[in-house]
Amino acid sequence: MICIRRMTAHDLPLGMRLKSQAGWNQTQADWRRFLAMQPEGCLVAELDGVAVGTGAVTAFESVAWISMVLVEQSVRGRGIGKALLNQALELAAELGCASIRLDATALGQPLYESLGFVPQYELTRYAGVAGPVGSTSSSAPIAVRVARSADWPAILHVDNVITGTQRSKFLSRLFAEDPAAVRVFEHGHRITGYFTLRHGSDAVQLGPCIAETDEAGSALILDALSRYAGNRVYWDLPSDHFAAVQIAKSASVSPQRQFLRMCRGVGVNENRNGLWASSGPELG
Numbered sequence: 001m002i003c004i005r006r007m008t009a010h011d012l013p014l015g016m017r018l019k020s021q022a023g024w025n026q027t028q029a030d031w032r033r034f035l036a037m038q039p040e041g042c043l044v045a046e047l048d049g050v051a052v053g054t055g056a057v058t059a060f061e062s063v064a065w066i067s068m069v070l071v072e073q074s075v076r077g078r079g080i081g082k083a084l085l086n087q088a089l090e091l092a093a094e095l096g097c098a099s100i101r102l103d104a105t106a107l108g109q110p111l112y113e114s115l116g117f118v119p120q121y122e123l124t125r126y127a128g129v130a131g132p133v134g135s136t137s138s139s140a141p142i143a144v145r146v147a148r149s150a151d152w153p154a155i156l157h158v159d160n161v162i163t164g165t166q167r168s169k170f171l172s173r174l175f176a177e178d179p180a181a182v183r184v185f186e187h188g189h190r191i192t193g194y195f196t197l198r199h200g201s202d203a204v205q206l207g208p209c210i211a212e213t214d215e216a217g218s219a220l221i222l223d224a225l226s227r228y229a230g231n232r233v234y235w236d237l238p239s240d241h242f243a244a245v246q247i248a249k250s251a252s253v254s255p256q257r258q259f260l261r262m263c264r265g266v267g268v269n270e271n272r273n274g275l276w277a278s279s280g281p282e283l284g
């Protein structure tokens with residue numbers, strides 16, 4: 001029998017085991033952030049009393065993200081993923097979310113399609129060891145500086161305008177975890193973009209990097225590639241983001257895999273030209 005229950009901190013070893021089995025990059029800190037952001041949204045699936053699956057729903061006002069959908073390899077194809085998703089959708093409805101979004105892997109896509117999710121656009125993960133990007137790097141970092149706490153409202157504003165989502169409960173945690181990692185692009189005393197990152201188990205996940213202009217986005221990314229030179233990085237960006245793809249092509253990173261951003265319900269008005277790096281396939 002399949003039973004879905006709430007996840008607690010005691011389930012972190014399960015979460016870590018399943019994400020490692022799937023070859024994902026999350027750490028315990030990522031799981032703890034999900035638990036802190038939306039405790040009732042973190043789910044465990046049990047099959048005959050044995051914990052074998054996870055999933056998370058995070059609500060940002062009217063927009064919910066579903067993520068961390070993982071089922072133990074040996075028991076896949078028995079309806080556990082679907083049961084997790086049904087519970088997640090029920091929770092999202094209870095939380096008043098009209099839009100449900102996720103980034104699907106190839107394995108997850110058929111499941112999500114069967115539940116009414118429709119494709120929006122593809123993201124490509126670029127992976128490799130970061131290094132400075134030659135020709136443009138000399139002028140890039142000039143307007144990029146470390147973020148200060150006074151920048152917080154402006155950062156949130158840029159994020160909200162570009163993503164169409166009120167992500168403060170995610171971003172505030174991310175920034176508090178590693179304030180020194182947060183950079184902003186300032187143009188005429190106005191912040192037009194920001195960058196931060198997460199340290200994953202396999203690579204540094206660049207992003208989110210959100211910018212109102214190509215000037216801001218490219219400067220923030222070039223600055224990050226240069227500062228994290230020598231580190232293995234993942235950089236997830238919309239596959240058709242021309243300006244970002246040009247930088248990726250001249251950097252020492254190459255396409256590793258794709259995700260399909262999908263939505264169920266009301267569409268979200270986002271500007272994906274401003275999405276210079278996704279936060280990873282979890283929260284947009």
Ligand SMILES: CC(C)(COP(=O)(O)OP(=O)(O)OC[C@H]1O[C@@H](n2cnc3c(N)ncnc32)[C@H](O)[C@@H]1OP(=O)(O)O)[C@@H](O)C(=O)NCCC(=O)NCCS
Nearest residue numbers: 069070071076077078079080081082104105107108110111
């Ligand atoms: C994706 C995943 C969670 C699916 O879990 P699962 O327990 O095997 O899924 P279910 O058994 O509930 O399948 C649900 C439906 O999707 C279909 N489905 C599941 N995996 C499929 C696959 N690889 N190809 C085609 N259809 C598939 C099933 O046939 C079923 O359809 P039905 O209800 O019409 O019979 C699991 O494969 C997994 O953990 N993969 C690795 C991590 C991952 O990629 N997660 C998705 C993140 S977006």
